[in-house]
Amino acid sequence: MEYLSADKILVVDLTTSEVTEDELSDELVEQKIGGAAINKYLYEQYEADNPVVVGTGLLTGTLFPASGAAVMTAKSPVTGNLCHCPITLKVGLEIQFAGFDYIVIKGASDNPVFLWVHDGIADITDALDVWGKNTWETTDTWRKAMGDDLIQTMVIGKAGEAGSDLAQVCLNYWASGDRFGFGKLFGEKKLKGLAFRGMGLLEIADAEEFVDQALEILDDIREGDFIGKKGIGDIYAAMGQSGVNAWLEPLVHRHSACYNTPYATNTFVYLDEDPATLKETANEEPGFLITELYGLLGFKALGLSADDACRMLKICAKGGYDAAAVAHQAKAAGKTSMGDIESALADFSGAGPMHGKGVFSPWCPNQPLFSFFEEAEEDPGGWWERRQAVAYIFGIHPIFAVMSPELVEDDMLEMAGVGTELSIEPEKLNAAVAYLYK
Amino acid sequence: MGIKIDALKCTGCMACEMACGYHRDDGFALLASCIVAYRTREKKDYFGVIVKEEDELLIARPEGLEVKKLGASEEPSEPAQKADASAKPMLLREACDMCEDMEVGPMCVKFCPVNAISPA
Structure with missing residues (x-):
C-alpha cells in the first residue's frame, strides 16, 4: 500500500x-x-x-x-x-x-x-x-x-x-x-x-x-x-468514582497525553519527591506514571493509602503484573496490605x-x-x-x-x-x- | 515574531512536532521538525518543548523559558542536547519559518490540542 x-x-x-x-x-x-x-x-x-x-x-x-x-x-x-x-x-x-x-x-x-x-x-x-x-x-x-x-x-x-x-x-x-x-x-x-x-x-x-x-x-x-478536565482523577469522577481524585491529588505531579490525543489520560505521581517540584529532580525514579484505571481503583477498594496504592502499581509494573488483576485476586485472597499483596504476587x-x-x-x-x-x-x-x-x-x-x-x-x-x-x-x-x- | 509556549499546559502529545514535520515534508514524519517535544527523562516525568529559531533555541521547560543564542560560546543546556537523543540534532534542523507558506499560520499552534503554543 x-x-x-x-x-x-x-x-x-x-x-x-x-x-x-x-x-x-x-x-x-x-x-x-x-x-x-x-x-x-x-x-x-x-x-x-x-x-x-x-x-x-x-x-x-x-x-x-x-x-x-x-x-x-x-x-x-x-x-x-x-x-x-x-x-x-x-x-x-x-x-x-x-x-x-x-x-x-x-x-x-x-x-x-x-x-x-x-x-x-x-x-x-x-x-x-x-x-x-x-x-x-x-x-x-x-x-x-x-x-x-x-x-x-x-x-x-x-x-x-x-x-x-x-x-x-x-x-x-x-x-x-x-x-x-x-x-x-x-x-x-x-x-x-x-x-x-x-x-x-x-x-x-x-x-x-x-x-x-x-x-x-x-x-x-x-x-x-x-x-477543562485532565488526568485520571477527572476520568474517575466521570465514572462516578468521585472520591479518587481528592485521595490521589496530594501525590499528583503532572498529567500527560498519548500521541496526538487531546485528553491527558495519564497522571504522574511523585512518591519520593515533592509533587510540586518543577525543576528536574536528581532522583532517577521519583514516582510512577498511572496509565491504567482499574488497578488503582482496586487497591483503593482494599483500603490502601494513595501512597501505598501507587507504590503497589509501581511494583506491579516492574514485575510485569496486571495491577487490576492483582487487586482483584488480592481481594479474593483477603490480602489488604501492600506487603501481603507483594508477597503473594507469585501465588x-x-x-x-x-x-x-x-x-x-x-x-x-x-x-x-x-x-x-x-x-x-x-x-x-x-x-x-x-x-x-x-x-x-x-x-x-x-x-x-x-x-x-x-x-x-x-x-x-x-x-x-x-x-x-x-x-x-x-x-x-x-x-x-x-x-x-x- | 515567533511563537511562545506554556510548558505547564503542554501534555507532551507531540502533535506540534508532527504538524511541523508535515509542513517540512508534506507527509507524516518527525525528522525535519523544528519544534520537538523532549521526552528523554521519562522516569522523572520531566518534559517540555524545544524550538529551533533563526538565531536561538527556545527551550520551554516546566520551571520556565530559556532562550539560548546560537553560535555563542556557551554550550546549549542539557535538555537541548538530549532532546532528540539519536535523532537529527536540533542544531542541524532548519529554523522555524512560522509556516509562512501555510494559509492557517503556524501548524504547531493550530494542532496543539491544549493551546499551549501561541504566536508571540
Whole structure:
C-alpha cells in the first residue's frame, strides 16, 4: 500500500529464527481496513503457530486526532479467546515509523530473545542478559545498549517469565492495556519483548485535504465536554468514582497525553519527591506514571493509602503484573496490605475484572466519559463494543473514543479515503467490525 | 515574531512536532521538525518543548523559558542536547519559518490540542 503505510508485513518465526517480509496489499486494506481486523486476519493465517500480532491502525501516527494507538492481538492464555489490546503512550507511534505496519511473531524460541525493530530492519536479538530483570531494568538496558533514550518497548517482567496468568506486556516502564495475560504468552515464547525506533515517513494521497479535515475535526473536539478536565482523577469522577481524585491529588505531579490525543489520560505521581517540584529532580525514579484505571481503583477498594496504592502499581509494573488483576485476586485472597499483596504476587492466578464480550481490553471504561452519546443511552453494551472496534481498526485512542462524540465513523472513513486513495465505504467498516466478533 | 509556549499546559502529545514535520515534508514524519517535544527523562516525568529559531533555541521547560543564542560560546543546556537523543540534532534542523507558506499560520499552534503554543 502506497499511502499511510510502510507497505510491509513482518513475519518472525521464533522457532527457526527466520524473519520474512510481505507487502501490505491494497486489497487487504480495502477488505479489512486495518488495526485489529488485519491483525485478526494475519493471526488466522498463522494460527497453527500461536502467533502474537502487533499492528497499526489505518490512521495511527497521523494528524487525525487521537491517532496514537496500535493493537496487539493474540489468543489469551487466560480467557482462551482471541482478543485485542491497545498499545498507547508513544509506543504505537514508534511502531508506525519503525518500518512495518504489521508484525506477526510465531513459534517459540529455545532461548530468551527480543525483537529489535528499527528503520525497516528487524533483528531477533539475544535477551539472556535481561532475562530475570524487571521491566524498568530491561528498558534501560536496551536504551543504553542502542544509545537511544527514545526507543519504545513492549516488555515483560518476572510475571511473564514465570508463566503467571497475571502477566502483562508493559509499555516502557508503565502498565498497558494488556488485560488478557499476553505477558504469559511472551514468556512461553521466551520473548522478553520488542523494541522500536524509526525515522520513517508516511506519504499521504491528498495531503492538503487530509490535514485541512483533521484540523476541522480537532476544532470541533476543542468544543467538547471534556475540555477543562485532565488526568485520571477527572476520568474517575466521570465514572462516578468521585472520591479518587481528592485521595490521589496530594501525590499528583503532572498529567500527560498519548500521541496526538487531546485528553491527558495519564497522571504522574511523585512518591519520593515533592509533587510540586518543577525543576528536574536528581532522583532517577521519583514516582510512577498511572496509565491504567482499574488497578488503582482496586487497591483503593482494599483500603490502601494513595501512597501505598501507587507504590503497589509501581511494583506491579516492574514485575510485569496486571495491577487490576492483582487487586482483584488480592481481594479474593483477603490480602489488604501492600506487603501481603507483594508477597503473594507469585501465588495469584486467574483473570482480572472484565467487562464487555472479551474481545477488546477492559482497560477502557465501558461507559461514556464527560459526554453524551445517544447510542449509549439505547444500548450501552453494544455502543461500547462498536466504539472500541472502530477505534481498534483505525488506531484511535480507545479511552478518548468514549469521551469524544465529535469523533465520528464517517469522518474516519472519509479521512481513510483521502489519505490512501482507496475505496473504504461504511459497509466495509461494518463487515470489518462483524469479522472481529466471528 | 515567533511563537511562545506554556510548558505547564503542554501534555507532551507531540502533535506540534508532527504538524511541523508535515509542513517540512508534506507527509507524516518527525525528522525535519523544528519544534520537538523532549521526552528523554521519562522516569522523572520531566518534559517540555524545544524550538529551533533563526538565531536561538527556545527551550520551554516546566520551571520556565530559556532562550539560548546560537553560535555563542556557551554550550546549549542539557535538555537541548538530549532532546532528540539519536535523532537529527536540533542544531542541524532548519529554523522555524512560522509556516509562512501555510494559509492557517503556524501548524504547531493550530494542532496543539491544549493551546499551549501561541504566536508571540
